[in-house]
Amino acid sequence: MGYYIGHMHPALVHLPIGFIILAVLSDFYYKRQNGSGEGSVSTFMWMASAIAAIFAMGTGIVLLRSGYYEGGAMFVHLLCGYGIAIVTSLIAFTKWKKKSWFGAQGLVFKGALLGLLVVGGHKGAELTHGPEYLPAPFSKAETVDLGNLDMHDTLDMYDHMIAPVFAVKCNRCHETDDARGKLNMTTREGLLDDTYGDPGIFPGNLGDSEIFKRMTLEPTHKKFMPPSGPVLSYKELKLIEWWIVNGAPFDTNLREMDVDPAMKEFLQEHYGLDLRKKSFYEKMNIDPLAVAAKQDIENAQFNATQLASNNNFYDVTRIGKPADVSSDELKALLNAKEHITWLDLSSTTVTDEVMDVVSQLPNLTKLKLQNTQITDASLDRIKDLKHLSVLNVYGTAISDDGISQLSGLQSLKQLYVWQTKVTPEGIDKLKASLPELDVVSGI
């Protein structure tokens, strides 16, 4: 029962508001007309107001008992409710008894009553619609939340960054059914439609793109868009500008695009989007290595460490184990052919024979063979490791002939040749075919 009564409150609460305002206005009017403001009509109106206020109050208290409403706004709303009910009843009573207690019919009381109505009513609206409801139309640019952009592996410029902004700031009017100004901004066809004149956007041409022009006019200009509601923020305009300048693509993966450094920094700073290039092993996914395979590698005296808990590739080293590596031990590495991405066999006894195994590790990215017995012949065997990015052969017999065989390894970024027979000429020659390669030759 209380549930039904309580829910009548929002309906009943508007009755006393109307009654009271009418009573105050009519008192004011008749006082101007005949100098008094008294009369049976006035008394009736005040009585009706008091009864309506008490009813509203009663249902309000029942609703409060539901326990759903609490907090500062509720407290103020409740006080105003009590105040309105009490003051209205007081005025009604004095009218009925034709008394003038405490100047109850005076302006002060009536003014206070109106004040209570405004505050109490506002707080009531805040309770039902939330505190942002009323000031919303007055708010300036508020940036649309694009969520965590970094989580998308395929990051579509339009779908993930442009469309959500249009959806909030433009599509209230420019949607399929309404399409105000004959512009539908919800689809690619709509944005590029030129049947009624210029299209909304000219891909690659910012200055002629009507929507960008309209968004960046003086806000007081009559053609400024959007005409009402929150305008576009600087961050959003920057995104839209960048999208149009880049040809307004509708299905691209941003992670595969060449984004200029300034924009990269902007996206990092304002949208937390990290577009730095990730290494091969961070982009690739692979099934976990079988426990037995890991065991075999460890039994062959290698340390095998999973790269990370979210990455199933392995880092294999010989650190802290015997420097003498037998060929059987080396073969154990083939148990994790696909998984080994970092391999460190430095300062061990391995010879060119090591490449029999290494050349079969297709996902190898870092190979450390410094201070071993390898020779020029060995490097010919790794030219098919198409993900190899770091190669360390310092302290070996490698010479210019050796490194010249790496010229096809486009993935190679770092080469360490300190204390080898490699000469500056050999390095220059290699760098001619691998311009991005960084060769560290030491002092």
Next chain:
Amino acid sequence: MFDKNSTPNTQHPTLFIMEHCGNYENQYTRRDFLTKTSLGLGAFSVASLMDPGMMTRGLNTDGPGMAPHFSPKAKRVIYLFQSGGPSQLDLFDYKPLLNKMNGEEIPPSILGEQRLTGMSSGQGEFPLAGSHFEFAQHGQSGRWVSNLMPHTAKIVDELCFIKSMHTDAINHDPAATFIQTGSQLPGRPSLGAWLSYGLGSDNENLPSYVVLVTKNKYGQPLYSRLWGNGFLPSQYQGVQFRAGKHPVLYLHNPPGVSDSDRRVQLDYLNELEQLNLKEEKDPEIEARISQYEMAYRMQSSVPDVMSVEDEPDYIYDMYGEDAKTPGTYAANALLARRLIERGVKSVQLYHQGWDHHGNLPNAIKTQCKETDQATAALITDLKQRGLLEDTLVVWGGEFGRTSYTQGQLSPTNYGRDHHPRCFTIFMAGAGVKAGFSMGQTDDFGYNLVKDPVHVHDFQATLLHLMGVDHERLTYKFQGRRYRLTDQFGNVVKEILA
């Protein structure tokens, strides 16, 4: 008496009661049981209901010796700790205005209401002191370095400066404890201990955290708790290697004890400890067993690391003549490289004597002479060996120094007091931008104006480079989970390469 199959002596009433008092027969007490079941399984199931992702990303990561949370950029770290608070204003943070206004009072708007130490807060005046050292831009990156550090100046293109470091502490011990353990109060695990605990060891024959302190230096005292394990099991603490005949104390066999005797002794000891462990379930017993075993292996691995005689002459030329004298900063820097080559995860050097309240111009010259060449040599040496790409080198102290003089300002002399509001550190190597500088101080070198980096941010970044999420490496102690950065810290993305 030590027979594990013995049954309680029911025939003898006194013994029976003794055997049953104190719960020592019980492997699990009621409390253990409740903690393990309710907090273990129960908490886990609730947590996984609320956050389904936890099942896949949490399980094998929140224990010791886990895989990193994400692919690491750095596998190892060398922290060159400059104890005492080196003057950033005389080394890296060039402030020509101080020379122009030398002797003038620091403007009140710059000084502000900030807390000063008791050593200079009583001063009647705070005259600005311009650096006596010449600054120049170096390398392609054009970083400013004073003529105190000619060798470091040559490698600035490898370095990543943070000029906007700031800390909460104003005195040495709290500040050093803060930057090493994340708390100004003693008792928390140090950075290296957290890394050992979280990431385990890459070489089973050496500790994963080694500490080297420059010999015969004086100044602010260093306590072993700066590299301690705090509440973590004790095998994760830093192990100090000393200069001289016995780098690790009590590691060698006493005269008359052979290697095989020692092995037999340890095996028996291990058996006893295992019995003890079965009864007590105290993780500290496991720590002790593993430390005994580690010590045994270190009997051969440590002499190998420490035998620097086989280093060629050009290496000594690089690190400087000092490197031939064990216990110097240069010798320790060289050792640091040898340790890193052998897979030690964290190496921490400590060099005291940077606390220049007075007589700064002379004292700082000595400090730089002792450290500059070896620091630069270490970074260069790591680079030519291909180790710098997965090793992070950090250089820095616990706080900075004031731009006003402490004590008298004379044409030849000045001093600087502690200054926690800004200081400079630099890093090099794995995962950080080379030839980069982050943050900015005001023209007086007194307040930060751009990109402040708090000590907790620095720690979070360091862990991030090692593949560890600083919010997820936790240890439960006294009823709550602790982490290195406590409840603070943000990874400084700007410096990541």
